[in-house]
Amino acid sequence: MTTPSAAVVGWPLKHSLSPRMFRLFSREAREPVHYKALAVRPEEFDGVLKEAAGGAWIGWNVTLPHKVRAMELMDALDSTAREIGAVNVVRFADGRSEGFNTDAAGFLAPLKRKRFSIAGRRVVVLGAGGAARAVCAAVTREKAGDLRILNRTAEKARALAKAVGAAAAPWTREEILAAVGGADLVVNTTSLGMEGDTNPLPAGARFKPGALAYDLVYRPRVTPFLQEASQGGAEALGGLGMLVAQAAETWRIWFGKTLPVDALDQVEADLKEIL
Ligand code: ATR
Numbered sequence: 058m059t060t061p062s063a064a065v066v067g068w069p070l071k072h073s074l075s076p077r078m079f080r081l082f083s084r085e086a087r088e089p090v091h092y093k094a095l096a097v098r099p100e101e102f103d104g105v106l107k108e109a110a111g112g113a114w115i116g117w118n119v120t121l122p123h124k125v126r127a128m129e130l131m132d133a134l135d136s137t138a139r140e141i142g143a144v145n146v147v148r149f150a151d152g153r154s155e156g157f158n159t160d161a162a163g164f165l166a167p168l169k170r171k172r173f174s175i176a177g178r179r180v181v182v183l184g185a186g187g188a189a190r191a192v193c194a195a196v197t198r199e200k201a202g203d204l205r206i207l208n209r210t211a212e213k214a215r216a217l218a219k220a221v222g223a224a225a226a227p228w229t230r231e232e233i234l235a236a237v238g239g240a241d242l243v244v245n246t247t248s249l250g251m252e253g254d255t256n257p258l259p260a261g262a263r264f265k266p267g268a269l270a271y272d273l274v275y276r277p278r279v280t281p282f283l284q285e286a287s288q289g290g291a292e293a294l295g296g297l298g299m300l301v302a303q304a305a306e307t308w309r310i311w312f313g314k315t316l317p318v319d320a321l322d323q324v325e326a327d328l329k330e331i332l
Contacts, residue, residue, distance in 0.1 A: 059113060060089045060090060060091055061089075061090050061091070061113065061114070061115035061311075062090070062091045062092075062093065062112075062113050062114050062115065063079065063090050063091070063092050063093075063114065063115050063116050063117065063118075063311065064092065064093040064094065064095040064114070064117050064118070065092075065093075065094050065095065065117070065118040065119075065120060066095045066097050066102075066105075066117045066118070066119050066120065066123060067095075067096070067097070067119070067120035067121055067122070067123060068096055068097055068098050068099060068121075068122060068123070069096060070094050070095070070096045070120075073094050073120070074276075074300070074328065074331075074332075075092070075094070075118055075304075076092050076093065076094050077328070077331060078300070078301070078304050078324065078328060079092040079304065080092060081323075081324045081327050081328070082304060082305075082308055082316070082324060085316060085320035085321075085323060085324060086308065086312070086314065086316055086320070088312060088314075090115065095117075097123070099122055099123070099126070102123050102126055102127075103126070103130060106127070106130055106147075106154065107130075109149060109154075110132075110149055110152055110153060110154045111152050112149070114149045115148070115149060115311045115312075116146060116147050116148045116149055116307070116310065116311045117146070117147040117149075118145060118146060118307060119144055119145050119146065119147060120145065121187075124143035124144055124145055124187065125142065125143050127143075127144040127147065127156060128142065128143055128144040128156055130154070131144060131147070131154050131155060131156035132153040132154050132155065133153065133154075133155045133156070134155070134156045134157075135155070135156065135157045135158070137157065137158045137159075137161055137162070137194070138156045138157055138158040140158075140194055141158045141160060141161065141190055141191050141194055142190065143158060143160075143187060143190075143191075144156035144157065144158060145157070145158050145159060145160060145303075146158070146159050146306075146307050146310055146311075148310050148311055157310050158191065159303045159306040159307055159310075160187075160188065160191030160192075160195075160303065161191045161192070161194050161195035161198070162195075162302070162303070162306050163299045163300070163302040163303030163306060164191060164192050164195050164273075164299055165195050165199065166298070166299070166302035166305075166306075167271075167294060167298035167299055167302060168242075168269075168271075168294075170298070171269075171294070173242070173269055174199075175195075175196055175199035175200070175201050175242065176199055176200045176201070176202075177200070177201070177202040178201055178202055178203075178241035178242055179201070179202055179203045179205075179239055179240045179241050179242075180196050180201045180203065180204045180205070180240060180241065180242045180243075180244070181204075181205050181206075181207065181236045181237060181240040181242070181243045181244070182196070182204065182205070182206045182207070182244050182246060183207055183208070183233070183243070183244065183245045183246060183247055183257045184208055184245065184246035184247035184257070185206055185208035185210070185213040185214045185216070185217045185246075186213070186246065186247075188246040188273055189206065189208070189217060189246040190217060190220075192244055192246055192273075193206065193217060193220075193221045193223065194221065196221075196244075197221045197222065197223070203224075204218075204221065204222075204223035204224070205223065205224045205225070205226055205236050205240075206218045206223055206224070206225050206226070207225070207226045207227070207228055207232060207233055207236060208225075208228055208247075209228045209247075210228075211225070211227060211228065214226070214228075230259045233257070233258065233259055233262070234259055234261075234262055234263075237258065237262050237263075237264060237289075238262070238263050238264065238265065239265065240264070240265065240268060241265065241267070241268055241269070242268065242269050242271065243264070243268065243269070243270050243271070243286065243291070244271045244272075244273070245257055245258075245270075245271070245272045245273060245274065245280075245282045246273050248274070249274075249281075249282065250272065250274045250277075250280035250281050250282050251274050251276065251280075254281055255281065256280075256281035256282050256285055257282060258281075258282055258285045258286065258289075260285065261289070262285055262286070262289045263289045263290060264286060264289045264290045264291035265290075266290065267292075268290070268291045268292070269291060269292050269294060270282065270283060270286030270287075270291040270292065270293050270294065271294045272293075272294070272295055272296055273296045273299060274295075274296050275295055275296035275297040275299070275300050275332070276332050277332075278295050278297065278329065278332055279293070279295065280295070283295060297325055297328060297329065297332070298325065300328075301321050301324055301325045301328070302321070304324075305321055
């Protein structure tokens, strides 16, 4: 049997952790796979996808800027991809392409492992981009008691809040401090903290006792958001667990196999060494 091929497809593709991560998955699962990084320009995406469907690919991880276009081009879509409006995993089979979205499942997995239940809790989401959309879909599905979205561009916060039946609040120091202070779970979905000392949390933010601060950013491992949140009394959760959980979900979609928890822990530990 020929070794199946898989790839992360995006543009530009700088510093993608996926090839290294899926090599670790391949090792843990004892399942050979050729995993590549495929830099595809937006204007070439349709053609490359069309050709791929008839080829030796098992699947793709789709990243920016192709997630919405990929959805439009799929032969079939799972319900989560349709709900979120974006595809980040493609499975190729029998000349057809099927689109999935693992963002919501990946976001929830580390919370479930911590036995943090969203039901009835007050949740604050910082940011209103693609990642926020998936987080809000997950939070709504888990029946949060209250969901508040704050974003620098107010119109995007309002549109997302309307779509998921949540509240939007302005991106001001006072509003952020007030929202954070009343929340059980605060999620940073903005890109702040990836580079340099940028932070969506104003200095001196105070959290409720037992509150959880969850940053989707995984590099650096301790972001300025998590640092500030810890100082303000919250428990900190970084984005690496979500990244690994999403890859595990991808693996299940491609190979139909669920990897054991200790294999995932091993991958996460190895990635920590790399980051
Ligand atoms: P993703 O798909 O990862 O969510 P995105 O759709 O580009 O990426 O969203 C990035 C998020 O980070 C947005 O909520 C963005 O706010 P705007 O909607 O106002 O652009 C937020 N963000 C990025 N840079 C920011 C900054 N300097 N201050 C505040 N928010 C920022």
